[in-house]
Amino acid sequence: MQIAHNILLRSYRSMRTIRDFEERLHVEFATGEIPGFVHLYCGEEASGVGVCAHLTDTDTIASTHRGHGHCIAKGVGVEGMMAEIYGRKTGVCHGKGGSMHIADLSLGMLGANGIVGGGPPLICGAALSHKVLKDGGVAVAFYGDGASNEGTTLESLNLAMVWQLPAVFVCEDNGYGEATGASYACAGTQKARAAGFGMPYFECDGTDFFAVHEAAGQAIAHARAGNGPVMLHVHLARWYGHFEGDAMTYRINGEVARERAEHDCLKNFRQRVTEVSLLDPSALDEIDASVKDEIEAAVKAAKSAPLPEPADLEADVYVSY
């Protein structure tokens, strides 16, 4: 599939933004200045970006607790995200959600989710909204290989088929649910699970933007055309621990280094587009420099942003009470 230049540039910028955002969080978290815990998306950038390249603000996504990448891919601004992660009043959720609950409903971002398997039922509902309101939108549930074993996910696959919803179930399979391998925890295959519900199945190498873009394009087009839900199984690797501070003693030495060396979606993207002269390397360099400045500014702003005030504690529990 030929991808337009502006889409390529925008996608590269999104992937670079996610990478730099997460690498910077890795550094900043170690200083102890960031409260709570964070789950990094490094190594998985091409998945969120390759899928979201086919979406508009009308479309809805639900994310996971590893949600920063999905937020950025769906267009949530990094300054508000960084401030949120620092627990500041200027954060996208005014410091009340934190890393695991970043959401922006105006962009169709239904939230990162601290509950494994929390997203798929919500996405059935968002897809129902698109169907009933006839706005042409699709709803996409990102969920991990760990969440693929949750009853909520399996029930949602069934409900989406029963109601023939414009829903896309993107299984981001990074091989680990926390510290337990998918080879231990997932019986059968994702493909067979989709087939069990009569659901069309697509899969791709999630470290290759072009592969994700191609497969997601087909999957989303199927759902958007009113042909019912689909599953997209994305094979990925996680570069950091389940959460920051996880020493990953359950992974063999060199596993991550090999992934970084051989399956870096950004390096591979650059090589691919410059080899065939699709994009000029200087255009990518410009993006790299601009994103570096943007992340720097976001961190600086977050660190100096005001904290929530005592009055915020009891605000916004209800619309009215």
Next chain:
Amino acid sequence: MSKKSFRQAINEALRQEMQRDPRIILMGEDIAGGQGGSAGVVDAWGGVLGVTKGLYTEFGPDRVFDTPISEASYIGAAVGAAATGLRPVAELMFVDFVGCCLDQIMNQAAKFRYMFGGKARTPLVIRAMYGAGFNAAAQHSQALYPLFTHIPGLKVVIPSSPYEAKGLLIEAIRDDDPVIFLENKVMYDDEEEVPDEPYTIPFGEANLTREGDDVTIVAFGRMVNFANEAADRLEKDGISCSVIDPRTTSPLDSATILECVEDTGRLVIVDESSPRCNMATDVAALVVEEAFESLKAPIRRVVPPHTPVPFATVLEKLYLPDAARIESAVRSVMAYKKTKQDA
């Protein structure tokens, strides 16, 4: 105005609201019934107890959705739909089934607004049957409103009559927060005069069903009827009771309860939910903290024992509070005063 059953009042509220606002959709198990069956008769049931009968026929498959028996997925879908532009009314059938979908209510719907910094609206109603007295045993008889009341972000409604049910359900549907609307399954055939036109009853405003000077009785849901019955009997013996129906446990009309207890100085609370951490303990704590000085006698709680709901009729009758037990509790708080005076 005409006589309507609790069931008809709820059905009418749903129908009139759906006529008013096309964003209101219904979903639940067999709320139409008959989808995919061999006879092909859709709208065969209208819910297991016929509450939604006729709504599928009137509004069709784009507004009324039968679900698989799959509570986690469809209650979650109701939450997701509410957050993205629809106003779903989901029927959970028996509230006991919340065990299959509590995450979607507790961690998703209830939390969105706060967790997302006030930017989300989740205008959702979950209707469910509650209560003992139907020989439905331990997994189909619980009164779980304290569970929902405990969770910030939810509103909880327990109508005590057909009139109350219609007005409170319309209010619930028009509310922009997630509302748990609990219907006592023993009351579906109760009848009273209910206006034909739509009307609302605001949340957090208790209804004083009896006014009296001696004892305040606070009762929830079906227990309001037993409390009224007890109050009428006691009146004949010269004991005058106020009966308060809080209507909603969240928000709770604390002001009316406190004012009334300050007037009477005695409090009996009637709650058919399990006795630990229930609404009776909650109201007792409120009164002890805010109106201690006005109490002339210990607070009495008329509640079931700390057991699952039993099956056999003889045991279930022992389990559930009734008018006789309320009467006896009222007499005991009155007697307490006399003992103190004698001493």
